[in-house]
Amino acid sequence: MLGRTARRRREALSEITDKVWDVVVVGGGNAALCAAIEAAEAGCRVIILEGAPKTYRGGNSRHTRNFRCMHQGPLSVLTDSYEEDEYFNDLLLVTKGNTDEDLARLAIRTSESCLPWMEAHGVRFQPSLSGTLSLGRTNAFFLGGGKALVNAYYNTAADLGVEVVYEAQVKHVEIEGGRFQAVAVEIAGAAPCRVEGRTIVLASGGFQGDIDWLARAWGPAARNFLIRGTPYNRGVVLKDMLDQGADTVGDPTQCHAVAIDGRAPKFDGGIVTRLDCVPFSVVVNKDGERFYDEGEDVWPKRYAIWGRLVAAQPDQVAYSIIDAKSSTLFMPSVFPAVQSDTLEGLAEQMGLPAAKVRETVDAFNAACREGDFHPTELDGLATDGVEPRKTNWARPITEPPFYGYSLRPGVTFTYLGLKVDATARVTMEGQKLKNVWAAGEIMAGSILGEGYLAGFGMTIGTVFGRIAGQEAAKGATRGVNSNAA
Amino acid sequence: MPLDHTTQTPAATSQTDEARRQIEICNACRYCEGYCSVFPAITRQRAFADGDITQLANLCHNCRGCYYACQYTEPHEFAINLPKALAEARADSWERFAWPGFLAGPFHRSGVAIAVALIVGLAALFWAAQALKPAGGEGFYAVMSHTIMVSIFTPAFLLPLLAIFVGLRAYWREVGGQPVSLAHLKAAFADAVKLKNLSGGAAEGCNFEKGDRFTNVRRWHHQAVMYGFLLCFASTGSATLMHYLLDMPAPYGLFSLPKLLGIPGGLLLTLGGLGMAVLKTRGEKDLGAPALWGGEMAFVLLLSFTGASGLALYAATGTAAVSVLLPLHLGAVLTFFLLAPYSKMVHGFYRLAALVRDAQQKS
Ligand SMILES: Cc1cc2nc3c(=O)[nH]c(=O)nc-3n(C[C@H](O)[C@H](O)[C@H](O)COP(=O)(O)OP(=O)(O)OC[C@H]3O[C@@H](n4cnc5c(N)ncnc54)[C@H](O)[C@@H]3O)c2cc1C
Ligand code: SF4
Ligand code: SF4
Numbered sequence: 001m002l003g004r005t006a007r008r009r010r011e012a013l014s015e016i017t018d019k020v021w022d023v024v025v026v027g028g029g030n031a032a033l034c035a036a037i038e039a040a041e042a043g044c045r046v047i048i049l050e051g052a053p054k055t056y057r058g059g060n061s062r063h064t065r066n067f068r069c070m071h072q073g074p075l076s077v078l079t080d081s082y083e084e085d086e087y088f089n090d091l092l093l094v095t096k097g098n099t100d101e102d103l104a105r106l107a108i109r110t111s112e113s114c115l116p117w118m119e120a121h122g123v124r125f126q127p128s129l130s131g132t133l134s135l136g137r138t139n140a141f142f143l144g145g146g147k148a149l150v151n152a153y154y155n156t157a158a159d160l161g162v163e164v165v166y167e168a169q170v171k172h173v174e175i176e177g178g179r180f181q182a183v184a185v186e187i188a189g190a191a192p193c194r195v196e197g198r199t200i201v202l203a204s205g206g207f208q209g210d211i212d213w214l215a216r217a218w219g220p221a222a223r224n225f226l227i228r229g230t231p232y233n234r235g236v237v238l239k240d241m242l243d244q245g246a247d248t249v250g251d252p253t254q255c256h257a258v259a260i261d262g263r264a265p266k267f268d269g270g271i272v273t274r275l276d277c278v279p280f281s282v283v284v285n286k287d288g289e290r291f292y293d294e295g296e297d298v299w300p301k302r303y304a305i306w307g308r309l310v311a312a313q314p315d316q317v318a319y320s321i322i323d324a325k326s327s328t329l330f331m332p333s334v335f336p337a338v339q340s341d342t343l344e345g346l347a348e349q350m351g352l353p354a355a356k357v358r359e360t361v362d363a364f365n366a367a368c369r370e371g372d373f374h375p376t377e378l379d380g381l382a383t384d385g386v387e388p389r390k391t392n393w394a395r396p397i398t399e400p401p402f403y404g405y406s407l408r409p410g411v412t413f414t415y416l417g418l419k420v421d422a423t424a425r426v427t428m429e430g431q432k433l434k435n436v437w438a439a440g441e442i443m444a445g446s447i448l449g450e451g452y453l454a455g456f457g458m459t460i461g462t463v464f465g466r467i468a469g470q471e472a473a474k475g476a477t478r479g480v481n482s483n484a485a
Numbered sequence: 486m487p488l489d490h491t492t493q494t495p496a497a498t499s500q501t502d503e504a505r506r507q508i509e510i511c512n513a514c515r516y517c518e519g520y521c522s523v524f525p526a527i528t529r530q531r532a533f534a535d536g537d538i539t540q541l542a543n544l545c546h547n548c549r550g551c552y553y554a555c556q557y558t559e560p561h562e563f564a565i566n567l568p569k570a571l572a573e574a575r576a577d578s579w580e581r582f583a584w585p586g587f588l589a590g591p592f593h594r595s596g597v598a599i600a601v602a603l604i605v606g607l608a609a610l611f612w613a614a615q616a617l618k619p620a621g622g623e624g625f626y627a628v629m630s631h632t633i634m635v636s637i638f639t640p641a642f643l644l645p646l647l648a649i650f651v652g653l654r655a656y657w658r659e660v661g662g663q664p665v666s667l668a669h670l671k672a673a674f675a676d677a678v679k680l681k682n683l684s685g686g687a688a689e690g691c692n693f694e695k696g697d698r699f700t701n702v703r704r705w706h707h708q709a710v711m712y713g714f715l716l717c718f719a720s721t722g723s724a725t726l727m728h729y730l731l732d733m734p735a736p737y738g739l740f741s742l743p744k745l746l747g748i749p750g751g752l753l754l755t756l757g758g759l760g761m762a763v764l765k766t767r768g769e770k771d772l773g774a775p776a777l778w779g780g781e782m783a784f785v786l787l788l789s790f791t792g793a794s795g796l797a798l799y800a801a802t803g804t805a806a807v808s809v810l811l812p813l814h815l816g817a818v819l820t821f822f823l824l825a826p827y828s829k830m831v832h833g834f835y836r837l838a839a840l841v842r843d844a845q846q847k848s
Contacts, residue, residue, distance in 0.1 A: 055560060062556045065516055124687040126519035130528045143686050144554030145516030151553060151697040270556050272513040272563075332531050334513040 009189060016165060017193050021047045022476035023469070024183060024197035026170045026237055028052065029059030030146075031440025031461035031468075032203035033153035037121055038469025039201075040160035044476050047195065048157065049168040049185055051204070052232040056268075057166060058150035059205050060229035060413065060441065060457075063270040065129065065146060066139040067462065068455030070112045077125045078115075082138050084108050090138075091453055098449030100249075106422055107447055107456075110463040115140060118462065122152030131331045139455040146458075172240050173200065179434045199435040199472040202426065203465060206414035206441045207235020208255060209267070214411070217253045224316035226260060228410040231267040238442055241418060247427045250415035250445020256452050257307030262317055262406030263335050275405050276330035278306060279393050280375065281320040282364050283407070285313040288347070288356030290364065294320075295392035298378065299330075304452060311409040318407040319350055321361070324399040329375045337403035346402045365396035412452065417445035424468040435475050437468035501538045504574040507567050508533055508541060510557065517551040519686040522676070522843050523571070524551075529846060540660040542574035543839035546682040548691035549772050550699075572774040578659075579831055582652035592827040594776050596783030602824055603787060607816030613637065614812045624736035624802070628811045631734070638815075641822045648826035649834050656835060662842050669848070673840035680704050680711075694767035703764050709757025710788060711833075716750025717792065736802060744799070751796040758789025777829075784829040791817040 023039040025032045028050025040046045050057050070087050071078050087108045091099055119125070124143035128136040135141075142149045157164065167188035174181045174194075182196040207213050209231045214222040242248060264273035279299050284290055292309050296302055310318045327337075340346035347357040367386035373379055373395055382391045418426050418438045426436045426443075440461035447460055498506075508527055511517065518524045523545050530537060549568045557563035576593060583589030591598040610629075619630035656662075676682060683691050683704040690701035724743040727733040737743045762785045770778055794814035801810050825831065 055558065124689070126686065129515050129518050130525075131515065142516075143519045144550060145514075145556070147516075147556045148550075148554040155698055265562055268556075268561060270514075271516070272510055272557075274513075328531055332509070332512045334510055336509075 013187065013190050013193065016047065016163065016195060019045075019196075021045055021163075021195065021197040022199065023047075023472045024049065024195055024200045025469075026173075026183065026200065026202050027059065027204035027440070027442075028057045028164070028166075029203065029205060029440060029461070030061035030064070030149070030153070030458055031442075031465035032201070033061075033150065033157060034462050034465030035201040035203060035437070035439055035469035035472065036157050036162050037153065037160060038466050039473040039476070040157065040162050042470065042473035042477075044473045045161075045163075046157075047163040047165065047197070049170050049183065049195065050164060050166050051169040051236075052166065052230065053188075054166045056230060056232065057154070058147060059233055061461065062145075062147040062150045063229050063268075064142070064149070064458050065271065066132075066135065066141045066455045067115070067118070067458040068111065068139050068453060069115050069459070070108050071115075072112070075112070076115055076119065077127050077140055078137065080137050087111075087138075091447075091456070094451035094453045095449050096451065098451075100446050103420075103422060104447045107460055107463045110467075111459045114459070114462045114466065117466070118149075121156045123149050124152070135454060170204065170237055173202070173237060173244075173436070175244055175428070175433065175436070178428065178431055180436045198476040200437070201424075201465075201468045201472050202237055202241070202418065202436065202438040202442055203440045203461075203468070204237045204442055205230070205233035205235075206255075206444075207238055207416070208233060208411045208414045210234040213239075214255065214414075217414075217416075218255065218311075221311060221316050224408065225257065225311070226264050226269060226273075226408050226410045227267045228258075228260065228264075228269055228273065228412050229267075233441070235414070238416070238418065241426070245428050246433075247419040247430065248416060248445075249419045249443075250417045250449060252416040254416075254450065255414045256304060256412040257311060257409040258303045258412060259306035259310050259318070259407045260410035261333060261335055262408040264408070264410065269410065272334040273410060274303070274331075275320065275333055275407065277320050277322055277326070277333070277403075277405060278302070278407075280326035280329050280395075281322040282361055282390075282397055283318050283320045284352065284357060284360055285318050286315055286352065288353045288360055290360055290386075290388060291318075293388050293391050295382070295390040295394055297392075306407070307409045310407050316409055319352060320405045320407055321346065321357075321397060322403050323397045324401055324403075325395065327403055333405065335405075337405055339401050339403050341400045341402070343397070343402050346404050350404050350406065361397050364390070364394075365398060368394050368396045413441050413444070413457070415445045415448070415450065417441070417443045419443070420446055420464070422467075423471045424464045425471065435472070437472050439464040439468040500570070500573040500577045501535050504538050504542060504567075504570040505533050507565050507570045508538070510563055510565060511551075511567065514557075516556075517554055517567075520550040520554070521546060521548060521682045521686065522840075523682075526843055526846065536659045536661055538574055539578045539656070540839055540842055542571040542578060543656070543835045544682075544843055545571040545575065546680070546691075546836070547572055547773055548683050548685060548693070549769075550685045550692050552772050553692045553697035566772065568772045569774065572772075572777070575832075575835075576774045576777050578656070579652075579835065582655040582659075582835075583827055583831075584648050584651040584655075588827045592824055593780045593829075596779035599780060599783035599787060599820075599824060599828060603790075603817065603820045606820035606823070607813060610637075610812040610816040610819060614808070623734075625807065625811055626735070628808050629815070631728075634815070637819065638822075641819050645822050645825045649831060652826060652831065653834055653838055656838055657842075660839075660842050662838075663845050665841055665845075669841050669844040672844035672847075673837055676840050677837055680707060683707065694764045696769075703761070706757045706760035706764060709753040710761060710785070711757075713750045713753025713755070713757055713792060714788070716746045717754055717795065718750075720744070720747030720750055747795065748799065751792045751799075754792030755789050755796065758785045758792060761785040762789065781829045784824075787817065787821055787824075787828075791821050 022044035023046045025036045025048045036046045125140045126143040169186045170183045172184040180200045182194045260273040338349050344354040347354040367383035371381040383394045420443045424437045426433050426438050444460045552568050555565045557565040580589040689699035693703040720743045798810040798814045
């Protein structure tokens with residue numbers, strides 16, 4: 001029995017290693033799948049090397065929920081219109097201009113035709129989720145979320161004859177004379193092997209899963225960060241390409257982090273660990289001190305700022321405290337709040353200095369003034385005479401029971417990536433590589449130099465995944481001809 | 486405060502608690518909102534009492550869409566398997582509400598119990614046919630007199646209905662149901678006739694027998710069984726009315742109401758039931774309540790057998806085979822009726838009640 005499975009595995013392995021694939025796709029998330037589907041539809045023999053096991057296939061893409069899409073009129077579930085300039089301005093705002101305008105506009109313009117393409121390849125959309133109405137016009141939500149999208153693409157790819165290998169970790173991309181030859185892969189249960197191809201698409205995400213790398217880039221504080229997505233994006237391929245001299249974009253010392261529930265798992269906590277209570281709360285650090293204006297802006301916009309703020313606090317942790325009157329004003333949290341009838345009791349349960357918390361909250365309460373409270377808009381209900389001020393939704397924390405949540409920075413992705421041109425082609429020392437393309441998070445830094453725009457990660461992955469797949473397919477057929485000549 | 490480990494991992498708790506744990510995660514996530522009525526019902530609340538869990542569990546149609554779409558299935562530590570959690574909480578509620586309660590466990594959990602009940606039912610009917618053989622009578626009634634059939638089947642029909650009623654009343658109390666209006670009923674039936682909750686939200690069906698691919702195969706088979714059953718029921722009902730009100734006793738010709746309803750009904754029931762049984766062997770056991778698998782399988786086979794024996798009986802009209810086929814068919818019908826409150830059959834009643842309750846909560 002065992003002997004037979006071993007033989008079968010060997011046979012399966014030799015089927016992969018005995019031939020030269022038209023297109024080798026590294027990674028198994030959204031960008032990889034879009035590339036593989038495009039290349040297979042162009043008639044190529046395509047192999048996907050996904051580092052994760054099947055249950056965890058799809059990288060961070062399986063945690064996503066929507067896709068930001070330009071549309072000149074109503075389109076599928078999207079109402080009204082969202083034109084190129086508005087989209088681009090939104091991007092400029094979050095990136096503070098840290099973007100490549102040509103590539104950004106390319107992504108934005110192409111997003112419109114991507115939506116019908118996605119539908120034609122099995123993705124289903126629905127109106128925006130409850131609690132996210134603000135995105136109803138700009139973002140198309142996946143029915144069932146990102147994992148349903150990933151499943152649909154895997155099924156489409158299978159129907160097109162794409163070979164998928166799970167637990168296949170690519171360790172090295174062999175590039176000689178500006179031309180890719182093969183990848184070195186470690187497949188679970190098999191000896192390390194080489195997979196040869198005429199072209200390659202790199203779509204293996206960022207490096208946020210490699211905590212050591214994060215710590216080198218950001219400092220030791222990064223060891224306390226939580227990683228919101230897959231543990232399999234460790235930047236192995238990115239680093240291998242950098243070591244070989246590939247050109248890069250994006251700030252290597254930066255990552256996109258948001259403030260999430262401090263009790264979230266180290267990896268893969270995904271969307272549910274977000275906490276929306278901050279605007280209605282008082283946030284203290286582990287010494288019981290406030291450190292920033294909790295009411296600066298509506299929460300989705302301030303989400304990322306708080307990731308950085310918490311990262312700068314001792315032990316990279318903060319505590320958000322609300323009282324009974326605010327307990328139902330935000331989306332439910334995945335973990336129940338710590339709860340107590342007294343503020344001191346709450347502080348003790350959270351391991352905070354009770355006297356100091358009392359002092360901080362008393363000072364805050366004393367600075368609150370009368371006024372109208374509107375939870376869904378900037379209501380200008382600000383404190384008076386406390387530092388830092390709270391500029392909106394400032395109501396005294398007085399009504400028991402009191403509730404508390406811990407906050408930690410949760411890393412979404414890293415910015416450092418491969419530099420690509422408008423055809424998703426990777427460059428090395430300023431020269432275009434002949435047959436190497438990149439798509440998704442691994443090249444997103446080209447467009448998203450800093451900040452984040454909800455739904456833009458999937459836009460970049462879909463647009464450049466498709467381009468990379470089409471270009472690689474062209475390259476593979478050209479390659480065949482030139483080899484023959 | 487525990488910072489470095491999560492509190493959202495399954496512990497050895499009750500089925501209701503496990504379902505609640507998962508539902509709370511879903512309520513923070515909501516990605517599956519478009520699949521069925523369960524998720525919108527979840528998002529209407531923040532906290533879930535036991536009765537809420539019972540309601541959500543009975544609203545779930547086990548389409549399994551939310552399992553395949555979930556980024557938190559095992560080996561993830563959140564260990565989400567909502568179809569299973571709800572199936573188990575649902576089964577738990579049926580056993581709790583069953584009256585008399587001791588009957589529910591064995592029939593839900595064991596196909597063997599259903600098979601034994603079937604054999605007992607058949608034996609009883611054969612015995613009745615033998616021991617109380619009528620002196621005269623035409624057609625079926627030459628095998629078994631009308632009076633005997635009526636005196637066996639009237640209580641065999643009414644008692645289970647009473648038991649189901651008692652169970653439904655307990656359900657309604659637990660989920661906090663309110664007086665039912667016509668609008669609620671209309672909304673519930675509108676969902677039920679189309680099996681809307683098995684549509685996967687995009688009318689592409691469910692994820693039952695083909696893993697993460699969507700198909701409508703199970704939905705169609707379920708519809709066949711449901712409509713087949715209703716047609717058969719209508720056939721018997723029309724025959725009863727014809728017998729008593731119009732003084733038109735059986736046998737009936739091909740173009741009579743009982744046959745026009747009964748033959749397509751029997752075909753749908755037989756084929757739909759067989760289809761459901763085949764699908765059941767292909768579906769992932771662990772996305773339902775595994776302990777109930779045998780009981781459910783026996784139930785669909787019993788349904789199919791009831792339809793098939795009825796058709797065979799009709800085909801054998803006028804032949805000697807009737808003396809065997811009649812008790813066979815009636816024995817199956819008897820077993821089916823008697824087990825209705827304690828087998829998978831109850832799901833239809835509770836599901837409808839859940840849809841009515843959902844309509845109330847939406848309005
Ligand atoms: C919690 C969360 C929610 C998000 N929500 C959204 C959203 O709603 N909308 C949006 O647009 N963006 C969202 N994002 C961002 C989005 O996930 C990414 O921008 C997008 O998924 C990137 O796609 P990708 O294909 O490049 O990478 P991924 O989907 O991460 O895929 C990378 C793949 O490469 C594989 N891999 C890594 N290393 C190797 C190796 N050495 N060998 C082989 N395979 C390897 C991984 O296993 C994985 O399959 C979210 C991110 C997170 C963390
Ligand atoms: S089943 Fe999973 S993906 Fe669906 S709502 Fe629940 S937690 Fe989210
Ligand atoms: S199994 Fe289907 S019907 Fe049940 S909760 Fe999940 S999506 Fe809804």
